[in-house]
Amino acid sequence: MGKYVVKRILSMIPLLFVISVVIFMFIHLIPGDPARQIAGADATIGEVQAIREELGLTKPLVTQYVEWVGGFLTGDMGVSYTNNTTVIELLTPRLPITIYLTICSITWSALLGIIIGVVAAINRGKALDLIGMVIAIAGISLPNFWLGLQLMQIFSVNMGIFPTGGVETWQGYILPSLAMGAGIMSILARVTRSSMIENLGKDYIRTSRAKGLPESKVIMRHAFKNSSIDVITVTALQIGALIAGSVVVETVFSIPGMGRLLVDSIGYRDYEVVQALILFFSLEYMVINLLADVLYGVINPRVRYE
Amino acid sequence: MAETLLEVKDLTTQFKRGKKDWITAVSGVSFQVRAGEIVGLVGESGCGKSVTSLSVMRLHSKDTTRISGDIVLGGKHVLDLSDKEMQSMRGNDVSMIFQEPMSALDPIMRIGDQLAEAITLHTDLSKDEVHKRSVAMLKSVGIPEPEMTLKNYPHELSGGMCQRVMIAMAMSCEPKLLIADEPTTALDVTIQAQILALMEQIRRERNTGILLITHDLGVVAEICSRVIVMYAGHVVEEAPVDELFKHPQHPYTQGLIASVPRLGRRVHRLPSIPGSVPDLAAMPDGCRFAPRCKYAQEECRATDPALVKIADDHTCSCLFSEKEREEMLAHE
Numbered sequence: 001m002g003k004y005v006v007k008r009i010l011s012m013i014p015l016l017f018v019i020s021v022v023i024f025m026f027i028h029l030i031p032g033d034p035a036r037q038i039a040g041a042d043a044t045i046g047e048v049q050a051i052r053e054e055l056g057l058t059k060p061l062v063t064q065y066v067e068w069v070g071g072f073l074t075g076d077m078g079v080s081y082t083n084n085t086t087v088i089e090l091l092t093p094r095l096p097i098t099i100y101l102t103i104c105s106i107t108w109s110a111l112l113g114i115i116i117g118v119v120a121a122i123n124r125g126k127a128l129d130l131i132g133m134v135i136a137i138a139g140i141s142l143p144n145f146w147l148g149l150q151l152m153q154i155f156s157v158n159m160g161i162f163p164t165g166g167v168e169t170w171q172g173y174i175l176p177s178l179a180m181g182a183g184i185m186s187i188l189a190r191v192t193r194s195s196m197i198e199n200l201g202k203d204y205i206r207t208s209r210a211k212g213l214p215e216s217k218v219i220m221r222h223a224f225k226n227s228s229i230d231v232i233t234v235t236a237l238q239i240g241a242l243i244a245g246s247v248v249v250e251t252v253f254s255i256p257g258m259g260r261l262l263v264d265s266i267g268y269r270d271y272e273v274v275q276a277l278i279l280f281f282s283l284e285y286m287v288i289n290l291l292a293d294v295l296y297g298v299i300n301p302r303v304r305y306e
Numbered sequence: 307m308a309e310t311l312l313e314v315k316d317l318t319t320q321f322k323r324g325k326k327d328w329i330t331a332v333s334g335v336s337f338q339v340r341a342g343e344i345v346g347l348v349g350e351s352g353c354g355k356s357v358t359s360l361s362v363m364r365l366h367s368k369d370t371t372r373i374s375g376d377i378v379l380g381g382k383h384v385l386d387l388s389d390k391e392m393q394s395m396r397g398n399d400v401s402m403i404f405q406e407p408m409s410a411l412d413p414i415m416r417i418g419d420q421l422a423e424a425i426t427l428h429t430d431l432s433k434d435e436v437h438k439r440s441v442a443m444l445k446s447v448g449i450p451e452p453e454m455t456l457k458n459y460p461h462e463l464s465g466g467m468c469q470r471v472m473i474a475m476a477m478s479c480e481p482k483l484l485i486a487d488e489p490t491t492a493l494d495v496t497i498q499a500q501i502l503a504l505m506e507q508i509r510r511e512r513n514t515g516i517l518l519i520t521h522d523l524g525v526v527a528e529i530c531s532r533v534i535v536m537y538a539g540h541v542v543e544e545a546p547v548d549e550l551f552k553h554p555q556h557p558y559t560q561g562l563i564a565s566v567p568r569l570g571r572r573v574h575r576l577p578s579i580p581g582s583v584p585d586l587a588a589m590p591d592g593c594r595f596a597p598r599c600k601y602a603q604e605e606c607r608a609t610d611p612a613l614v615k616i617a618d619d620h621t622c623s624c625l626f627s628e629k630e631r632e633e634m635l636a637h638e
Contacts, residue, residue: 202409203404203406203409203410204409204410204411204412204413206365206404206410207404207410207411207412207472207475208412208423209365209396210363210365210396210397210401210402210404210476211396211397211401211423211424211427211475212393212394212395212396212397212398212424212427212428213393213397213423213427214390214393215389221423222412222415225412225414225415226412226413226414229414299414300414301413301414301459301461302413302414302459302461
């Protein structure tokens with residue numbers, strides 16, 4: 001098991017290299033010039049060129065890439081073009097906010113989604129199944145920005161229970177995480193349901209019933225444990241989607257997190273910040289998939305030695 | 307005479323199809339299994355063998371199944387029991403093993419845990435005693451390294467080993483009756499012989515009654531003492547094994563036996579029964595075998611023959627005796 005984890009971690013290194021190249025290429029190949037953004041619309045070509053040289057944008061791409069990666073490895077992520085602060089200073093206060101928001105969203109949505117899925121599967125074709133699947137369809141059909149605005153209208157403006165934006169208090173996290181998690185809850189409900197239905201039809205379920213195991217244990221100990229393999233895969237993939245969700249929801253609820261910073265930085269062509277953020281999101285995604293793979297190994301003995 | 311473990315009387319099992327439609331898979335099935343005997347339940351696919359055995363265990367989904375008649379298991383009327391009472395009988399008074407041993411075990415649970423689960427359900431043994439019982443059970447079914455095997459997962463064992471584990475699990479609470487639903491069908495021939503020998507050994511040593519469901523007449527001839535032949539949801543013939551093979555009475559049984567290839571018998575073409583099993587939803591009136599029977603008469607298509615005693619221990623459901631049928635054929 002330990003060997004498997006080490007191998008998995010080592011395999012992340014080449015992957016990170018490829019990702020860093022792709023990110024670097026993308027950001028430098030899209031049209032738009034940060035120097036022009038900084039200098040303003042009225043600046044002369046000479047002024048723009050001066051800023052470009054100051055930012056190091058005139059150097060060959062390879063040199064820029066090496067300098068960027070080198071800086072990263074030594075803990076220097078560069079300086080934001082627009083804010084005149086280092087990227088690290090920019091990220092430090094925002095990182096915990098986004099991570100906290102992500103954890104809140106995934107926790108409630110995974111719990112509720114799995115419960116709905118299991119209950120629907122056990123009551124397949126009955127009223128509870130129908131209710132569960134209606135909730136799931138609703139959750140996946142409502143766009144998160146719209147859901148966010150509606151929640152804000154009802155709970156903040158009309159009822160005054162939660163703040164309309166910001167995360168100064170913990171209450172500020174509730175509406176954004178509801179808006180962010182709804183889609184994941186729905187997908188997990190559906191995946192759990194179909195996986196449970198599939199597993200409940202398997203031979204070993206009949207065996208455990210034939211042993212005299214009570215139905216509750218048949219469901220939890222055998223059917224759900226086998227289904228959790230599918231559920232973990234989908235959850236890990238959905239956390240990736242949460243990153244995209246954070247971009248929108250943080251904007252709607254004016255939360256100073258990583259998602260909003262990304263949107264703003266792209267607008268300003270703030271290369272250093274965008275690169276750092278995308279690399280961070282990629283890393284987050286990879287770490288979560290690593291965790292999912294390790295969990296697989298714990299639950300599913302068949303992948304352990306592969 | 308040995309104690310009767312299982313008595314099935316006039317069993318009818320119906321499945322829901324669509325909203326209000328019920329189709330009858332098995333009807334009017336009656337038979338007995340006594341302690342220390344192996345009873346074969348034979349017939350081709352779809353004749354209701356498995357439906358019958360799952361009805362005895364009450365393993366059909368309640369929402370989509372209707373079972374009537376009477377099933378007496380260890381003195382209790384199975385169909386009148388509550389779900390909880392039925393649960394405590396399963397694995398304890400009656401156990402079951404299945405066709406695909408590899409998929410019948412939970413793929414992500416260690417063999418030891420699956421065995422322990424069965425034992426702790428029906429006994430108050432401590433953890434240590436459960437472990438000892440598990441080891442002893444695996445040893446008794448011929449697994450060479452029981453301690454190691456307990457730590458294995460099903461995919462680390464062969465099909466034959468998995469079936470041994472299934473048998474160990476089924477026998478772990480010493481049920482009086484074992485239902486084996488095609489236990490050797492998925493195994494190759496040498497392993498088949500070993501598993502059959504193991505079942506015979508269990509019968510001999512523990513006086514267990516075994517209901518063996520199979521479509522393989524070779525298996526029946528090898529270990530069964532009595533045979534029940536089913537066709538299209540009905541029992542058509544029942545007899546001790548020697549009697550059945552020597553003097554099959556029902557035309558269907560005769561056809562089945564004739565279609566088994568035999569060493570040393572030269573045939574140009576292996577005999578077969580023409581036609582196929584009727585659809586459950588469109589059962590023919592009268593005798594269900596009539597459309598495929600070369601002796602069928604007008605009466606056969608009108609009257610559904612009852613199972614009648616034709617000798618001690620031998621029953622058959624055909625309107626005509628063998629002699630009468632031969633005469634009819636000669637006449638034509």
